[in-house]
Amino acid sequence: MKRMALALSLAxxxxxxxxxxxxxxxxxxxxxTQFTLDNGxxxxxxxxxxxxxxxxxxxxxxxxxxxxxxxTGFAHLFEHIMFEGSANVPEGDFDDHLESAGGVxxxxxxxxxxxxxxxxxxxxxxxALWLEADRMGWLLDSMDQTKLDVQRxxxxxxxxxxxxxRPYGLAFxxxxxxxxxxxxxxxxxxxGSMEDLSAATLEDVSDFFRTYYAPNNASLCISGNVSVSGAxxxxxxxxxxxxxxxxxxxxxxxxxxxxxDRVLVLEDEVQLPRLYMMWHSPAVLSxxxxxxxxxxxxxxGGRSSRLYxxxxxxxxxxxxxxAFQDGGEIGGAFYIIATAKPEVxxxxxxxxxxxxxxxxxxxxxxxxxxxxxRNGVETAFVGMLERVGGFGGKADLLNRYHFQAGNPGFVRxxxxxxxDATVAGLGEVARVHLIGRGSVVLSVVPRGREDLAARxxx
Amino acid sequence: MMxxxxxxxxxxxxxxxxxxxxxxxxxxxGDQGSINLGAGVGEPAPAPSVDRSVxxxxxxxxxxxxxxxVRFTLDNGxxxxxxxRHQVPVVAVRLLIPGGGGAVEPHQAGLAVLAADMLDxxxxxxxxxxxxxxxxxxxxxxxxxxxxxxxxxxxxxVKPRLEGAFEILADVIMNPSFPxxxxxxxxxxxxxxxxxxxxxxxxLADNAFVNVLFGEEHAYxxxxxxxxxxxxxxxxxxVADFYRDRYVANNSILIVVGDIDEEEIRELxxxxxxxxxxxxxxxxxxxxxxxxxxxxxxxxxxxxxAQSEIRVGRIGVDRGTxxxxxxxxxxxxxxxxxxxxxxxxxxxxxxYTYGAGSFFxxxxxxGPFVARSGVQSEVTDxxxxxxxxxxxxxxxxxxxxxxxxxxxNYLALRLPQQFESVSDIASRLSELLLYGLPDDFYxxxxxxxxxxxxxxxxxxxxxxxxxxxxxxxxxxxxxxxxEPLRRLGIGEVVILPGPERDQGS
Numbered sequence: 001m002k003r004m005a006l007a008l009s010l011a012x013x014x015x016x017x018x019x020x021x022x023x024x025x026x027x028x029x030x031x032x033t034q035f036t037l038d039n040g041x042x043x044x045x046x047x048x049x050x051x052x053x054x055x056x057x058x059x060x061x062x063x064x065x066x067x068x069x070x071x072t073g074f075a076h077l078f079e080h081i082m083f084e085g086s087a088n089v090p091e092g093d094f095d096d097h098l099e100s101a102g103g104v105x106x107x108x109x110x111x112x113x114x115x116x117x118x119x120x121x122x123x124x125x126x127x128a129l130w131l132e133a134d135r136m137g138w139l140l141d142s143m144d145q146t147k148l149d150v151q152r153x154x155x156x157x158x159x160x161x162x163x164x165x166r167p168y169g170l171a172f173x174x175x176x177x178x179x180x181x182x183x184x185x186x187x188x189x190x191x192g193s194m195e196d197l198s199a200a201t202l203e204d205v206s207d208f209f210r211t212y213y214a215p216n217n218a219s220l221c222i223s224g225n226v227s228v229s230g231a232x233x234x235x236x237x238x239x240x241x242x243x244x245x246x247x248x249x250x251x252x253x254x255x256x257x258x259x260x261d262r263v264l265v266l267e268d269e270v271q272l273p274r275l276y277m278m279w280h281s282p283a284v285l286s287x288x289x290x291x292x293x294x295x296x297x298x299x300x301g302g303r304s305s306r307l308y309x310x311x312x313x314x315x316x317x318x319x320x321x322x323a324f325q326d327g328g329e330i331g332g333a334f335y336i337i338a339t340a341k342p343e344v345x346x347x348x349x350x351x352x353x354x355x356x357x358x359x360x361x362x363x364x365x366x367x368x369x370x371x372x373x374r375n376g377v378e379t380a381f382v383g384m385l386e387r388v389g390g391f392g393g394k395a396d397l398l399n400r401y402h403f404q405a406g407n408p409g410f411v412r413x414x415x416x417x418x419x420d421a422t423v424a425g426l427g428e429v430a431r432v433h434l435i436g437r438g439s440v441v442l443s444v445v446p447r448g449r450e451d452l453a454a455r456x457x458x
Numbered sequence: 459m460m461x462x463x464x465x466x467x468x469x470x471x472x473x474x475x476x477x478x479x480x481x482x483x484x485x486x487x488g489d490q491g492s493i494n495l496g497a498g499v500g501e502p503a504p505a506p507s508v509d510r511s512v513x514x515x516x517x518x519x520x521x522x523x524x525x526x527x528v529r530f531t532l533d534n535g536x537x538x539x540x541x542x543r544h545q546v547p548v549v550a551v552r553l554l555i556p557g558g559g560g561a562v563e564p565h566q567a568g569l570a571v572l573a574a575d576m577l578d579x580x581x582x583x584x585x586x587x588x589x590x591x592x593x594x595x596x597x598x599x600x601x602x603x604x605x606x607x608x609x610x611x612x613x614x615x616v617k618p619r620l621e622g623a624f625e626i627l628a629d630v631i632m633n634p635s636f637p638x639x640x641x642x643x644x645x646x647x648x649x650x651x652x653x654x655x656x657x658x659x660x661x662l663a664d665n666a667f668v669n670v671l672f673g674e675e676h677a678y679x680x681x682x683x684x685x686x687x688x689x690x691x692x693x694x695x696x697v698a699d700f701y702r703d704r705y706v707a708n709n710s711i712l713i714v715v716g717d718i719d720e721e722e723i724r725e726l727x728x729x730x731x732x733x734x735x736x737x738x739x740x741x742x743x744x745x746x747x748x749x750x751x752x753x754x755x756x757x758x759x760x761x762x763x764a765q766s767e768i769r770v771g772r773i774g775v776d777r778g779t780x781x782x783x784x785x786x787x788x789x790x791x792x793x794x795x796x797x798x799x800x801x802x803x804x805x806x807x808x809x810y811t812y813g814a815g816s817f818f819x820x821x822x823x824x825g826p827f828v829a830r831s832g833v834q835s836e837v838t839d840x841x842x843x844x845x846x847x848x849x850x851x852x853x854x855x856x857x858x859x860x861x862x863x864x865x866x867n868y869l870a871l872r873l874p875q876q877f878e879s880v881s882d883i884a885s886r887l888s889e890l891l892l893y894g895l896p897d898d899f900y901x902x903x904x905x906x907x908x909x910x911x912x913x914x915x916x917x918x919x920x921x922x923x924x925x926x927x928x929x930x931x932x933x934x935x936x937x938x939x940x941e942p943l944r945r946l947g948i949g950e951v952v953i954l955p956g957p958e959r960d961q962g963s
Contacts, residue, residue: 099867127516
């Protein structure tokens with residue numbers, strides 16, 4: 001039985017020594033085979049015989065960033081329409097087939113890409129490939145106005161559930177609108193605007209599909225209990241006939257940088273005020289991206305982090321605090337989010353947060369903070385290798401690295417980015433990106449409680 | 459059925475990822491059953507030219523062997539179960555203590571949760587911050603929480619850093635000190651979470667639903683985390699008593715899964731949990747089952763809500779029920795998968811919702827059966843009609859064979875996926891051990907599922923899913939929904955008082 005190659009050298013590790021060695025022993029590695037069909041479809045196969053499951057994972061390099069103002073929400077809408085049937089798969093049959101075979105499936109849309117996956121018992125691999133090929137090649141054959149209308153309604157319901165009927169549900173959308181100019185692809189939310197969706201014609205949507213849902217814009221990863229040659233044969237069988245699509249238009253975008261803070265307030269059905277702070281930051285895998293992630297962890301990752309310790313534990317002015325680096329393909333966003341205790345003014349939280357950010361920028365983070373952040377990253381990486389598919393499993397990773405780094409085997413170098421980061425490096429990214437640059441400062445407050453908002457005098 | 463809400467925050471590596479700002483996933487959160495399988499991996503046969511008009515043959519599923527368990531008991535009575543898994547250098551440890559929210563008097567609701575939360579807030583040798591620092595510096599995660607049936611302390615860590623993390627785990631299990639100052643802080647956090655939940659339509663509906671169903675005298679009638687009143691009244695003594703009466707070695711089960719062998723775990727235990735004290739675990743009496751409620755509609759007002767959260771249900775069965783397999787298959791067809799009747803009707807056919815489903819919450823004692831969905835406010839009454847219609851139909855007509863086969867297969871064939879990660883396996887073992895299921899439970903699961911039959915399932919539906927016995931709770935905009943619900947003529951429409959929203963904790 002070939003096991004996934006995961007070299008583990010057992011370095012001497014003394015119990016009780018909490019400062020583990022910087023040169024870590026664990027290697028991460030996902031062996032794979034890669035080939036491209038004539039029509040441009042990128043194919044990756046990773047074999048893992050440990051459980052009799054296979055994951056089929058398809059990434060289309062299209063997301064909300066490929067939309068145009070006035071025509072937003074298409075990529076996400078398509079995620080729905082893709083389940084509505086294709087030439088050989090009548091409406092409703094997609095899930096029937098999969099469930100009957102013991103499969104689970106889902107999809108997701110982000111600003112940068114759309115992804116579909118199925119996890120099934122390995123005997124059903126061909127079924128999944130048949131389904132995915134049919135909707136890649138022959139979706140439009142069975143698309144009509146009725147289906148478009150029905151899925152528009154489902155999306156509206158989704159929007160109600162995830163945005164309007166959820167406390168703080170409109171926060172991120174509000175921040176994006178303020179942080180990016182209207183012609184920047186990250187300005188609009190993935191779900192799009194209701195007006196744009198209502199106005200979309202069948203022709204609009206079909207054009208979008210023909211352009212982006214083509215084999216030359218896709219990567220198919222098969223991961224799990226398969227043989228490479230067997231998988232290859234099936235992929236050729238089902239996908240080789242699908243014609244190549246047109247050249248994919250590039251995405252243009254203005255520089256979103258701004259220097260003055262943008263201060264916003266939202267009233268909502270909430271009990272606790274919450275402060276969102278956002279800065280522009282490095283794009284995914286670019287210089288500074290890993291440092292920003294580690295910085296986020298040092299600032300607010302875990303209970304011993306600076307902000308948690310100060311705001312939640314010691315001063316008890318916050319219910320929770322978090323920070324994260326969200327690196328996208330054409331730019332990144334760095335967030336710090338803190339929920340205040342009742343009646344706490346968000347100015348208090350903002351002041352404390354900026355103090356800690358400045359301290360990190362000018363005095364640097366401590367060795368143990370970096371070590372904690374780095375060890376957390378390692379644990380996360382190892383965790384990602386546990387699953388063959390689904391969101392964040394090996395199939396997902398292989399496709400992601402192919403699109404983001406041009407190399408499905410990037411995982412080792414990815415982890416190296418974090419291991420190579422230094423205390424000085426973290427201080428520098430904090431100085432460059434978080435000091436002297438504009439930020440979006442959004443306060444979400446209970447109805448009638450603008451008095452709790454940050455910067456209420458501005 | 460409905461899949462995890464795994465929003466993708468841009469495409470950055472999954473490190474901290476506190477938020478999911480941008481990604482939208484196709485299906486909403488759902489719950490699954492678990493399953494089982496056989497042996498032998500097959501190669502797909504080389505295929506001739508493709509005829510896309512027919513689905514390909516799926517063929518017989520490969521089998522899987524359930525991983526071996528090593529079981530032993532320490533001198534102090536602690537039961538240990540080990541499953542080795544060496545694909546990835548990670549170890550998951552889970553301590554199960556029977557007795558969670560269900561073991562708490564209603565007036566002390568939230569006690570099990572508070573006690574669990576307090577475990578890592580200080581021991582006899584470590585402060586809360588020292589515990590946090592120690593765990594986090596190793597890149598590990600240590601958690602303690604309480605469910606209805608058990609309290610759990612869990613650890614997840616990479617193999618090279620296991621020893622240090624395990625030592626801290628053992629310390630919080632054996633030596634918590636419940637510092638008063640930390641207790642006050644943690645209590646406030648719990649109270650503020652309760653405060654926040656008052657704006658969550660789902661929480662409003664859930665809390666009202668169980669309260670109507672189980673009443674004030676039953677532990678299940680309270681929110682697991684308690685109310686502002688019950689949590690406000692908890693004392694350090696109550697927390698310490700709960701711990702003393704339950705967290706004892708001879709009452710507990712330690713589950714260990716991952717890159718570790720028997721020798722290593724025994725060695726780890728020798729210096730740590732082997733010294734944990736024995737005790738006399740306090741038993742808790744089974745509460746009386748409240749009378750079955752007659753059909754009525756209860757409304758919790760959430761003014762201007764864009765959606766109504768609907769709960770339709772009744773008191774169900776306990777985990778030891780002899781009807782486990784029949785009910786699980788029944789529920790899969792009714793509301794336990796994406797293609798289930800409730801989801802297809804309410805989401806795809808009617809367009810009322812992003813997702814609808816149902817489940818039997820089988821606890822140590824009878825938990826609720828509930829069918830639920832969040833629907834547009836204007837169609838609340840119509841949605842209720844559809845819920846009752848589907849519930850009635852499945853008890854009146856046998857499920858057609860094709861639909862039933864799909865439901866059975868969905869359960870039976872998904873089993874290997876339920877054993878993929880170390881956390882998955884730990885969860886399966888937890889279920890097995892906590893409820894005292896037979897050792898061969900997963901080995902026979904597939905057969906038991908596949909041998910269920912339409913007639914038997916219909917009889918179960920008739921017995922357990924009588925629409926006349928259902929309680930209906932709706933959290934939504936009273937101004938919009940009250941009249942239409944009254945006009946349905948199901949029964950009395952009762953307006954429940956909303957939660958008190960006084961500020962301050």
